[in-house]
Amino acid sequence: MTTITPTATHPAQGARSTRLTFGGVLSSEWIKLRSLRSTVWSYLIVIAISLGMALLMSLSMVNGMGGGMDIDGAPVEQQHELVMQASTFGVYFGQLVVGVLGVLVISGEYTTGMIRSTLTAVPQRLPALAAKGVVLFVATFVIGMLANLGAYLTATIVFGTDLELLDADTLLTLAGGALYLALVAVFALGVGTIIRSSAGGIAAVLGLLLLLPTVLQLIPADWAHDAIPYLLSSSGMTMFMAIGAEDSAIVGPNAWQSLLVVLAWVGVSIAGASVLLKRRDA
Amino acid sequence: MITATALTKRYGQKTAVNDITFTVRPGQVTGFLGPNGAGKSTTMRMIVGLDRPSAGTVTVGGKPYAAHRAPLHEVGALLDAKAVHTGRTAENHLLAMAATHGIGKRRVREVIELTGLESVARKRVGGFSLGMGQRLGIAAAMLGDPSTLILDEPVNGLDPEGVLWVRQFVRHLAGEGRTVFLSSHLMSEMAQTADHLIVLGRGEIIADAPVDEIVAGGTRPRVRVRSPHASQLADLLAAPEVAVLRSEAGVLEVTGVEAAGIGDLAAAHGLAVHELTPQNASLEEAYMALTADAVEYRTEAVR
Numbered sequence: 001m002t003t004i005t006p007t008a009t010h011p012a013q014g015a016r017s018t019r020l021t022f023g024g025v026l027s028s029e030w031i032k033l034r035s036l037r038s039t040v041w042s043y044l045i046v047i048a049i050s051l052g053m054a055l056l057m058s059l060s061m062v063n064g065m066g067g068g069m070d071i072d073g074a075p076v077e078q079q080h081e082l083v084m085q086a087s088t089f090g091v092y093f094g095q096l097v098v099g100v101l102g103v104l105v106i107s108g109e110y111t112t113g114m115i116r117s118t119l120t121a122v123p124q125r126l127p128a129l130a131a132k133g134v135v136l137f138v139a140t141f142v143i144g145m146l147a148n149l150g151a152y153l154t155a156t157i158v159f160g161t162d163l164e165l166l167d168a169d170t171l172l173t174l175a176g177g178a179l180y181l182a183l184v185a186v187f188a189l190g191v192g193t194i195i196r197s198s199a200g201g202i203a204a205v206l207g208l209l210l211l212l213p214t215v216l217q218l219i220p221a222d223w224a225h226d227a228i229p230y231l232l233s234s235s236g237m238t239m240f241m242a243i244g245a246e247d248s249a250i251v252g253p254n255a256w257q258s259l260l261v262v263l264a265w266v267g268v269s270i271a272g273a274s275v276l277l278k279r280r281d282a
Numbered sequence: 283m284i285t286a287t288a289l290t291k292r293y294g295q296k297t298a299v300n301d302i303t304f305t306v307r308p309g310q311v312t313g314f315l316g317p318n319g320a321g322k323s324t325t326m327r328m329i330v331g332l333d334r335p336s337a338g339t340v341t342v343g344g345k346p347y348a349a350h351r352a353p354l355h356e357v358g359a360l361l362d363a364k365a366v367h368t369g370r371t372a373e374n375h376l377l378a379m380a381a382t383h384g385i386g387k388r389r390v391r392e393v394i395e396l397t398g399l400e401s402v403a404r405k406r407v408g409g410f411s412l413g414m415g416q417r418l419g420i421a422a423a424m425l426g427d428p429s430t431l432i433l434d435e436p437v438n439g440l441d442p443e444g445v446l447w448v449r450q451f452v453r454h455l456a457g458e459g460r461t462v463f464l465s466s467h468l469m470s471e472m473a474q475t476a477d478h479l480i481v482l483g484r485g486e487i488i489a490d491a492p493v494d495e496i497v498a499g500g501t502r503p504r505v506r507v508r509s510p511h512a513s514q515l516a517d518l519l520a521a522p523e524v525a526v527l528r529s530e531a532g533v534l535e536v537t538g539v540e541a542a543g544i545g546d547l548a549a550a551h552g553l554a555v556h557e558l559t560p561q562n563a564s565l566e567e568a569y570m571a572l573t574a575d576a577v578e579y580r581t582e583a584v585r
Contacts, residue, residue: 016427018384019352028381035374036367114367116332117375117422120359121382123331123348281333 022127029131033105033139042101043139046181047147049097050090054151057086058158076161083159084173087152088240091177094147095184095236098140099209102188103201105136110196119282129193129277133186133270140185144178176240176255183266184209187232190269193277209233229253235261283308283461284329284430288338291324291485298324300485301338306463308429311456313476313493314465317573321485322465323361326434329463330359342430354383354426360433363415368408372399372418375407380425393421398447412439420448431455433464437471449475469569473497483573496569505541507534508557515553519544535561 018024033039061082106129109115122128152174156163164170192201213231216224228234235258242255253261284306291299299321306312316322327333329340331347339346342357350356366375376390394403397417402410407418416439423431433452437445452475456462466472472479472493479496481489489496509515512534516526524538536544541560548555 016352016355018355020354020383024382024384028378031374031378031381032367032370035371035378036369038369108367108369112367112369113362113365116327116362116365117379119332120330120361121354121379123350123353279334281327 020122022131025122025127025131026134028121029128029135033135036108038104038108039101039139042097042104043143045097046090046094046143047150049093050087050147050151051154053090053093054087054154055158057089058083058155061086062158079159079161080164080170083152083155083161084170085241086155086158087148088173088177090147090151091144091181091240092237094144094181095209095233096206098144098181098185099188099205100202101140102136102185103192103195103205104198105132105189106192107196107198107201111198115282125277126274129189129270129274133189136185136189137182141178141182144181145175148174148177173240176259179259180236180239180262183262184232184236187266187269190266190271190273193273194269229258230261232262232265235259235265283344284340284342284432284463285344286325286329286338286340289325289328289335289340290337291321291328291333292336298485299328302482302485302487303338304480304487304490306430306461306480307478308461309456309459310477311452311462311464311475312478312480313472314463314480314482315467315469315472315569316465316482316488318467320482320573322482323434325482326359326361326432326463326465329432330357330361332361352383352426354379354385355428356426357430357432358423358426358428359431360416360419360423360436362434363412363419363438366407366415366418366422369406371404371406372410372421373403375418376422376425379422383426385425389425389427393424396424397421413441413444416440417444420451428460430461431463433462435465435467437466437468445471481569481573488573503537503540504561505536505539505544506557506559506561507536507544507555508532509534509548509553509555511548511553514551515544515548515555518547518551518553533557 106115109118118128119125152170153163188201188205191204192198195201195204209232213228213233216228216231219225229238230253235253238253238258239255239262242258286302286304289299289302290297302321302325314322314325324333328335329342329347330353341347343350347353347357366372370378373390373394376393377387380386380390394400397420399414399417399421402414407415410418416436420433420436423433431452436452437448440448449471452462452464456477464475466475476493478492479489480487481496507515510532512528512532516528516534519526519534519536519539521538524536527535529535541558545555545558
């Protein structure tokens with residue numbers, strides 16, 4: 001190791017003139033998010049799944065395998081609806097990937113001990129969680145939007161329909177899908193903070209997204225069936241798929257009500273995480 | 283300056299730190315000694331707010347750690363060499379830590395050079411040896427050029443060169459007027475590094491004094507005597523408060539009598555003495571004497 005020279009420990013002039021700010025914590029969390037391979041892989045997978053699913057789905061629809069539909073003969077409105085279905089189909093799988101990512105963003109810090117470095121730098125703690133949430137939300141929304149736009153492009157090419165990117169309903173649906181992905185990631189961040197372990201956190205999030213709807217369906221009781229539309233995944237799907245649909249055509253909450261339900265899930269998760277993060281020893 | 287007042291930490295039934303009060307002063311190296319499980323790490327974690335005290339308070343520079351506007355400029359802490367995400371490179375780890383306080387890339391480069399990490403800065407921390415992890419931890423602690431440094435077992439896993447480096451480094455930092463608080467289980471290391479010692483056992487402070495005082499007070503002085511008449515001399519020295527050990531032929535290790543007393547006695551009986559050397563008690567011995575109770579208690583508790 002280097003020997004000490006008298007100047008070696010003298011700080012850069014002005015090194016101590018800085019202080020802890022929320023902007024600094026945001027930029028720190030951004031560096032952390034982008035400097036891990038798990039993030040890069042997760043986002044690449046989200047994009048790949050979106051494009052791949054859009055391609056598969058639209059090909060099977062065009063070839064009439066998805067229920068023997070005659071696409072060319074269908075009215076324009078129905079064609080548009082099918083294109084939107086194909087281009088947002090990837091969100092169903094993407095939510096699982098960003099759910100895992102959301103857990104890993106914090107559980108990775110607990111399993112490696114990094115959390116102690118994080119909380120030493122940000123001893124008030126909650127700004128660190130908030131910054132993680134903001135960075136994760138924005139990054140996931142942007143990636144989700146890119147993935148959905150790519151999927152939409154893929155589907156219109158396969159269907160041979162016109163691009164309607166400036167159409168409000170189209171944009172709202174694609175953005176709604178991306179918003180849902182971003183919210184699932186933040187929800188998972190809360191779960192990861194509460195559970196503090198990668199395996200446990202991932203199991204909880206995937207169980208909630210995948211298993212719970214099935215379980216509730218199998219329970220032979222009205223309350224169980226009534227609860228299904230209010231689950232995170234079902235309200236998430238309604239939130240962007242039902243945009244533009246007539247309210248009367250929907251059973252259960254409409255798109256905007258579903259968005260509120262999703263926000264409630266995220267709110268509960270982050271609130272629980274905040275209380276525990278603040279209270280527990282790290 | 284670190285000030286702990288009636289600091290206590292309980293985990294369920296177990297009391298890790300029991301009502302300790304101490305002050306760590308600037309401008310000197312304060313060693314924190316104690317057997318494993320004595321509560322050193324817990325105390326250090328409470329100083330930087332990672333663990334919440336069950337009772338009592340601890341402040342750094344007059345304020346609780348979390349109340350500082352720029353905690354990293356106030357305190358640099360190496361609490362755990364492994365407090366780093368293994369999937370991230372050393373450089374990115376430091377950049378992320380620095381970013382919280384708006385500390386620039388130039389300072390990050392400085393601490394990388396300071397700790398000799400240039401060659402591995404762009405490698406993932408997962409592949410680091412314990413020694414490299416320690417250097418990275420020290421680099422992170424130095425980012426904010428803090429006035430207080432808290433280092434938990436900083437020489438753990440370092441090679442002899444690294445140990446020497448840390449020793450010079452902390453002495454240098456203290457020389458600049460900073461507060462340096464470091465724990466180590468290597469007593470010999472403390473004897474060469476620390477000015478002041480706080481000895482912890484069973485979560486309680488056993489000693490809080492300058493190193494010299496602890497060394498002097500912890501053990502009885504010992505005198506090495508070499509004489510062709512060793513056996514005769516041993517018989518003459520025999521007394522209830524005197525212990526005589528024969529370490530090798532013609533050599534006695536005497537405790538309980540001063541060197542002068544032995545010399546006078548030998549002269550009075552006309553016995554030749556070839557060597558008469560007061561032995562400085564080592565810090566290790568002093569430490570063992572101090573913590574003997576705590577260690578015994580722990581062994582029984584485990585059984």
